[in-house]
Structures are given as structure tokens and as C-alpha cells.
Amino acid sequence: MLGFSRAQSAAFLVMLALIVAAPFTLYPVFLMKLLCFALFACAFNLLIGYVGLLSFGHAAYFGMGSYIAAWTAKTWHLTPELAIIAGGLTGAALGTVFGWLAIRRQGIYFAMITLALAQMNYFFCLQAPFTGGEDGIQQVPRGALFGILPLDNDMTMYAVVAVIFLAGFLLIHRVVHSPFGQVLKAIRENEPRAISLGYRTDNYKLLAFILSAGLAGIAGGAKALVFGIATLTDVHFAMSGEVVLMTLVGGMGTVFGPVVGALITNSMEYYLAQFGSWVTITQGAIFVACVLLFRRGVIGEIAAKLRISL
Amino acid sequence: MFTILGFPAPLLFGQLLLGVINGAFYALLSLGLAVIFGMLNIVNFAHGALFMLGAFVAWGLLEYLGIGYWWALVLAPLVVGAFGIVLEKLLISRLYKLDHLYGLLLTFGLALIIEGLARNNFGSSGMPYPIPASLQGAMNLGFMFLPVYRGWVVVAALVMCLATWVVIEKTPLGATLRAATENAKLVQAFGVNVPLMITLTYAGGVALAAFAGVLAAPIYSVNPNMGANFIIVVFAVVVIGGMGSILGSVVTGFGLGVIEGLTKVFYPQASATVIFLVMIIVLLARPAGLFGRAA
Numbered sequence: 001m002l003g004f005s006r007a008q009s010a011a012f013l014v015m016l017a018l019i020v021a022a023p024f025t026l027y028p029v030f031l032m033k034l035l036c037f038a039l040f041a042c043a044f045n046l047l048i049g050y051v052g053l054l055s056f057g058h059a060a061y062f063g064m065g066s067y068i069a070a071w072t073a074k075t076w077h078l079t080p081e082l083a084i085i086a087g088g089l090t091g092a093a094l095g096t097v098f099g100w101l102a103i104r105r106q107g108i109y110f111a112m113i114t115l116a117l118a119q120m121n122y123f124f125c126l127q128a129p130f131t132g133g134e135d136g137i138q139q140v141p142r143g144a145l146f147g148i149l150p151l152d153n154d155m156t157m158y159a160v161v162a163v164i165f166l167a168g169f170l171l172i173h174r175v176v177h178s179p180f181g182q183v184l185k186a187i188r189e190n191e192p193r194a195i196s197l198g199y200r201t202d203n204y205k206l207l208a209f210i211l212s213a214g215l216a217g218i219a220g221g222a223k224a225l226v227f228g229i230a231t232l233t234d235v236h237f238a239m240s241g242e243v244v245l246m247t248l249v250g251g252m253g254t255v256f257g258p259v260v261g262a263l264i265t266n267s268m269e270y271y272l273a274q275f276g277s278w279v280t281i282t283q284g285a286i287f288v289a290c291v292l293l294f295r296r297g298v299i300g301e302i303a304a305k306l307r308i309s310l
Numbered sequence: 311m312f313t314i315l316g317f318p319a320p321l322l323f324g325q326l327l328l329g330v331i332n333g334a335f336y337a338l339l340s341l342g343l344a345v346i347f348g349m350l351n352i353v354n355f356a357h358g359a360l361f362m363l364g365a366f367v368a369w370g371l372l373e374y375l376g377i378g379y380w381w382a383l384v385l386a387p388l389v390v391g392a393f394g395i396v397l398e399k400l401l402i403s404r405l406y407k408l409d410h411l412y413g414l415l416l417t418f419g420l421a422l423i424i425e426g427l428a429r430n431n432f433g434s435s436g437m438p439y440p441i442p443a444s445l446q447g448a449m450n451l452g453f454m455f456l457p458v459y460r461g462w463v464v465v466a467a468l469v470m471c472l473a474t475w476v477v478i479e480k481t482p483l484g485a486t487l488r489a490a491t492e493n494a495k496l497v498q499a500f501g502v503n504v505p506l507m508i509t510l511t512y513a514g515g516v517a518l519a520a521f522a523g524v525l526a527a528p529i530y531s532v533n534p535n536m537g538a539n540f541i542i543v544v545f546a547v548v549v550i551g552g553m554g555s556i557l558g559s560v561v562t563g564f565g566l567g568v569i570e571g572l573t574k575v576f577y578p579q580a581s582a583t584v585i586f587l588v589m590i591i592v593l594l595a596r597p598a599g600l601f602g603r604a605a
Binding site: 054056101104105107108109111112113115116117119120123124126127237241244248276277278279280281283284285286287288290291292295 | 347353401404405408410411412414415416418419420421422423424425426427429430542543545546548549579582583586587589590593594597598
């Protein structure tokens with residue numbers, strides 16, 4: 001089904017059922033946040049899992065998407081779908097520039113460059129007038145989908161976010177299993193060999209980077225409309241660290257890992273929020289535990305145990 | 311009062327001095343990162359947190375034991391170095407056979423833990439650390455007033471950088487170290503205890519960070535975020551300079567500090583981003599970094 005293996009199809013149906021059933025028992029706003037972060041993590045996983053590129057500055061694309069969606073919805077009164085698309089395009093545009101700069105270096109330097117560029121973007125957002133500085137952009141209207149369907153009801157908004165998430169999820173799955181995706185995996189496994197086979201690997205890496213940044217921008221835009229606010233938190237490097245954590249916990253290079261990772265880290269933050277810095281400390285401990293004990297992540301370990309790919 | 315390019319000279323020299331001081335910290339931190347990367351092949355994301363830990367140890371020594379600045383300058387690097395040995399032996403040494411990225415992720419996790427614990431116990435507002443009595447006051451240099459402590463920071467950082475350079479480039483120990491960086495297996499075959507050397511290199515690198523932390527304590531308030539603010543800029547410094555050469559790290563560190571200081575005078579809005587802009591220019595013109603070798 002849809003190019004999924006049998007195990008993946010089963011997992012996809014389970015996920016679909018959960019997405020449909022969840023809002024009737026759990027708080028829809030929390031679930032929407034979860035879906036936005038899950039899409040963000042899936043977009044990030046496209047790079048780390050399938051091209052082997054560790055971008056430590058993905059908050060830049062997520063946060064800029066969030067700012068632009070909020071700003072266009074509030075100032076230009078764009079309808080929500082257009083505002084989110086604007087956020088995605090902004091993420092992709094920023095990703096084009098930053099990705100083009102960062103792919104000049106490999107490995108550890110790539111991570112440091114993306115981190116530094118994202119930090120530059122953070123300072124830009126801190127000073128630029130349109131972001132509202134420390135206050136952020138507040139009271140962003142959700143508007144009406146296509147100008148017809150008002151999204152003020154949480155359930156209606158949830159349906160829209162769920163569709164956005166599923167579309168992004170399936171798009172990534174499609175890309176990974178396309179001939180383009182096969183070349184990306186070849187680059188991950190052995191870049192010099194891919195070059196010697198005649199592939200212009202820089203172009204492939206850049207395209208994957210732009211795609212990932214664009215989807216991160218869409219996730220950020222959707223989150224801004226859900227909460228009606230876009231702030232510096234979304235562009236801060238702690239957010240970049242968080243998306244790395246989600247993907248690592250769930251399983252890098254797995255289809256469902258980032259989704260499960262987003263579920264785990266967001267639930268943890270939800271329950272630990274009242275204990276202040278313990279969120280940070282726990283995040284750090286999970287990083288250490290993941291790297292030392294289960295590098296394949298939750299889904300990766302389960303898949304390895306069952307000898308299937310998830 | 312005379313002016314230079316339309317700016318009052320005291321303002322210009324004041325910002326220049328601040329830039330040199332920031333540059334001193336960039337140099338000390340990027341030096342430690344470069345030494346650790348050379349030997350361990352990991353980028354130590356916890357470097358900023360250990361810099362902060364150095365400042366906290368100095369503060370704790372004074373607050374709880376009444377031990378002053380000069381002893382702290384020796385003791386804090388030792389304490390943090392010992393902590394580094396524990397980290398390396400217990401955690402980091404398990405990653406040498408894996409992709410470099412895991413080292414970055416592990417040390418990022420360690421940084422989160424250390425900074426989170428510090429914030430939990432001491433809040434994020436920060437605590438003042440007094441300038442030692444012997445370094446208080448200011449000197450009149452004719453064209454500007456130089457606070458004695460700030461002058462001392464620059465001198466101390468320069469001496470430390472020079473000492474590190476001498477140890478690595480001019481002593482038998484340093485020669486073995488450089489050999490092990492090039493080819494660890496071969497050096498081990500000659501009977502050198504390479505794992506011990508790796509551990510001590512890590513301890514030495516983080517001790518440098520702690521030394522910088524003690525130097526920084528009287529200038530910035532001692533607070534849990536002081537390292538996080540520095541480390542990303544230091545990464546940019548490392549990308550600009552390349553991690554191949556020690557003198558390269560030092561020159562790049564001081565140079566970028568000065569550029570940042572001057573930007574504060576001529577175009578203050580860009581002072582937070584100028585180092586990243588320099589990084590972009592260097593990436594465009596010389597992708598391998600100013601002192602780096604092409605990979």
C-alpha cells in the first residue's frame with residue numbers, strides 16, 4: 001500500500017486510527033502541537049536519516065516559517081492555507097541559502113555551520129521589527145480555510161493540521177523511495193563512490209536540504225496558527241536541539257521513528273513542565289542514554305528485534 | 311578629546327578593548343576545542359558548559375571555602391579537568407569507533423545536563439564575583455583608561471595560549487601527541503599508552519575552558535548561560551580558522567574579537583551577527599577555513 005511494506009502498512013493504519021480517535025479523548029491543542037512537531041521531526045529525519053547530514057540549526061526554518069505564517073495571517077489577512085504555504089516557502093528559501101553555504105563542508109563542520117547560521121538568524125529575529133522582538137507576534141487569527149471554513153473550533157483546526165501532517169509524512173515517504181531518494185541513501189553510505197558514479201552529490205544534498213527546510217517551515221507555520229503566536233522560542237537553538245532529540249529517540253532513518261520521538265519528548269515536557277529546569281536535564285540524560293545505549297532509537301530497536309523495517 | 315573617523319577615541323578604544331577580551335575567550339575556547347578534536351575526533355559541545363563550570367567552581371571556592379581568585383585560577387581547572395577525566399573514561403571513550411556525529415550528540419546532552427543542574431541550583435540570574443584586590447583600579451594610558459583586570463585577562467590568555475603552543479609544538483610530550491593525532495595505532499605500537507594520552511588531552515582541553523571561565527567570572531556575572539552564549543560563536547570561530555593549527559585558532563579568536571568590538575562602534579546592530587557574516591564570507595572564499603587543510 002502506497003509503497004509501504006506489509007509491516008509499515010499495518011503501522012501506518014495504526015497511526016491513522018490513533019490520529020482519528022485521539023482528539024475525542026485527549027486535548028486537541030496538545031495533539032496539534034504534537035503533529036506539528038512530528039512533521040518537523042520527519043522533515044529533519046529526511047536529512048539525518050537518509051542523507052546522513054546532521055543539521056543543528058533546523059529551528060531557523062521552523063521558526064521563520066512560524067513567523068512568516070503568523071505575520072501574513074495577521075497583517076495581510078491571508079487565509080490559513082496560504083499563510084502556511086508562505087511559511088513553507090520561507091523555510092525553503094532560507095534553506096536554499098543556508099544549505100548552499102553549509103554543504104561546502106562535510107561531517108562535523110556541516111553541523112557547526114548550520115548551527116552558526118541558525119544563531120545568526122536568531123539574532124536577526126531578535127532585532128528585526130516585524131517579529132516583535134521579545135514579545136513575538138501575538139493574537140494571530142486562525143482565519144477561515146479557503147475563506148470559507150472558520151478554524152476557531154479546535155476540532156476543525158485539528159482536522160486541518162492532521163491533513164497537513166499526513167500529506168507531509170506521505171510526501172517524505174514518497175521522496176525517500178523515489179530514484180532521487182535512492183541516490184540520497186547512496187550519498188549517505190559512501191559519498192565519494194556516488195561522485196565517482198557520476199552523481200552531482202552537492203545538487204542532491206541541496207535539494208534534500210531545501211525540501212527538509214520547506215517542510216519544517218510548513219510545520220512551524222501550522223504551529224503558529226494553532227497557538228496564535230510566533231515567538232523567539234521557535235528560532236532558538238534549543239529548538240534545534242529538541243528536533244534532534246525527537247529524531248534520535250524515535251530512531252534516525254526510520255519512517256515512524258520521528259513521530260514516536262515527538263510523542264515521547266512532548267509528553268515528557270508536558271509532565272515535567274512544572275519542574276523548571278528538569279526538562280532540560282532530562283533531555284540531556286535522554287541524549288546521553290540514546291547515544292550510549294540505543295542508537296537505533298525506540299522504533300529502530302523494535303524493528304531490529306522483529307527483523308522488519310518500520 | 312580627539313576623534314577617529316568621527317568617533318570619540320575613548321569609545322573606539324573602549325570597544326576595541328572589549329573586543330580583545332572577548333577574543334581572548336574565543337581563542338582559549340577554540341584552542342581547547344581544536345586540541346580535543348585533533349586527538350579524540352569529537353567536537354566537544356560541552357565546552358561552553360565546562361567553561362561555565364570553571365566560573366562556578368571559582369565562585370563556590372570563594373563562597374563556601376573562602377579560597378580567593380589566585381588559588382581558584384589553579385584549582386578550578388584542576389577540578390574541571392578531573393571531571394573531564396571522569397566524563398571521558400565513563401562516557402566519551404565508548405564512542406571512538408562510531409561516527410563523529412555521536413560525539414557531538416553525546417556532549418550536547420552533557421551540556422544540557424550540566425547547564426540544567428546549574429540553573430536548578432543557582433537560578434539563571436547570575437552571581438557577582440569580585441575582582442581580586444591586587445587587580446582593581448585602572449591605569450591611564452594617555453589615550454584611554456585601562457581597567458587593570460581587563461588588561462590582566464588579555465595577558466593571562468595570551469600567556470596560556472603561548473604555553474599550550476610551546477607544550478604541543480616544542481616538547482617531546484607534544485611531539486608524541488601530534489604523532490598520535492596523525493596515526494594513533496602506529497604510536498601505540500611504539501609502546502605509548504595512547505588511551506591514557508587521549509584521556510589527558512580531553513582533561514587538558516576542558517581545563518583550558520575552566521581557566522577561561524575563572525578569568526571571565528569577574529567580568530561577566532557567574533551564570534548558567536554564560537557558556538551557551540559563547541559556544542556557538544566559538545563554533546563559528548572554529549569554522550573560520552579551521553581546527554588544524556594552534557596558532558590559527560589563537561589568531562582567529564583574537565582577530566574576530568577585534569572585528570566584533572569595532573562593529574559595536576561603527577554599526578552596533580550587526581555586532582551580534584558579524585562573526586557569522588565573516589564565517590559566510592570565509593566559506594565562500596576559502597571553504598576549508600583560513601588555516602585549515604582541505605578535507
